[in-house]
Amino acid sequence: xxxxxxxxxxxxxxxxxxxxxxxxxxxxxxxxxxxxxxxxxxxxxxxxxxxxxxxxxxxxxxxxxxxxxxxxxxxxxxxxxxxxxxxxxxxxxxxxxxxxxxxxxxxxxxx
Amino acid sequence: xxxxxxxxxxxxxxxxxxxxxxxxxxxxxxxxxxxxxxxxxxxxxxxxxxxxxxxxxxxxxxxxxxxxxxxxxxxxxxxxxxxxxxxxxxxxxxxxxxxxxxxxxxxxxxxxx
Numbered sequence: 001x002x003x004x005x006x007x008x009x010x011x012x013x014x015x016x017x018x019x020x021x022x023x024x025x026x027x028x029x030x031x032x033x034x035x036x037x038x039x040x041x042x043x044x045x046x047x048x049x050x051x052x053x054x055x056x057x058x059x060x061x062x063x064x065x066x067x068x069x070x071x072x073x074x075x076x077x078x079x080x081x082x083x084x085x086x087x088x089x090x091x092x093x094x095x096x097x098x099x100x101x102x103x104x105x106x107x108x109x110x111x
Numbered sequence: 112x113x114x115x116x117x118x119x120x121x122x123x124x125x126x127x128x129x130x131x132x133x134x135x136x137x138x139x140x141x142x143x144x145x146x147x148x149x150x151x152x153x154x155x156x157x158x159x160x161x162x163x164x165x166x167x168x169x170x171x172x173x174x175x176x177x178x179x180x181x182x183x184x185x186x187x188x189x190x191x192x193x194x195x196x197x198x199x200x201x202x203x204x205x206x207x208x209x210x211x212x213x214x215x216x217x218x219x220x221x222x223x224x
Binding site for chain 1: 144146153154201203208209212213214215217218
C-alpha cells in the first residue's frame with residue numbers, strides 16, 4: 001500500500017533559524033497537502049500542491065512538489081515561536097480514493 | 112460557516128465497554144473521514160463515508176465501525192474497548208472526496224482504563 005514517510009520526526013531550532021521538513025512517498029502522488037497542528041489542537045490545512053515541480057509560497061513558508069511527484073518539502077524561513085507545532089504532509093493516490101498522512105515533524109522553537 | 116464539531120470532547124471508559132463518537136461536518140460537505148491519532152502512530156485513517164455509504168476503509172479491526180446519516184452527520188463506534196484504543200479521534204469533512212482538503216474537528220480524546 002501507499003506509504004508516506006516524513007523526516008525529521010523532531011526539530012529544535014533557535015528562533016530566527018530556518019526549518020525544513022521532507023516528505024517521501026512510495027508511489028507517485030496525484031497531489032500533496034500540508035497541514036499544521038498546534039499543540040493541543042487539530043490539523044489545519046495549509047496548502048495543496050498538484051503539479052510536478054510546483055513551488056508555492058505563503059509568507060515565510062515555501063512548499064515544493066518534486067518533479068516525479070513522489071516527494072515534497074516545506075521550508076520555513078526565520079522561524080518564530082508561532083511556528084511551533086507538528087507539520088504533516090498527506091499524499092493522495094492517483095485513483096483519488098486514498099489520502100495517506102506522513103508521521104509528522106514536530107517543530108520546537110526556542111526564543 | 113460553522114466548522115466541524117465533535118462530541119463529546121473527552122471520554123473515559125473501561126476495557127470491554129463500547130463507545131460512540133459523533134461528528135457534524137461543515138454544511139455542504141458530504142464526505143466525512145475518521146482518523147485515530149496517537150503519539151506513536153501518527154494519524155491513522157479509519158474510514159470515510161459519503162452519502163451514507165462507507166467508501167473507503169483503513170486497516171483497523173472490525174471493532175471499529177461507523178455510519179453516516181442523511182444530513183451527513185457521522186458516528187463512529189468502538190466495541191469491546193482495549194487499552195490501546197486510547198487516542199485522539201479526529202473527524203474531518205470535505206466537499207466531495209477524501210483527497211479534497213480535509214477540515215478537521217477538534218477531536219474526541221478517549222481514555223480507556
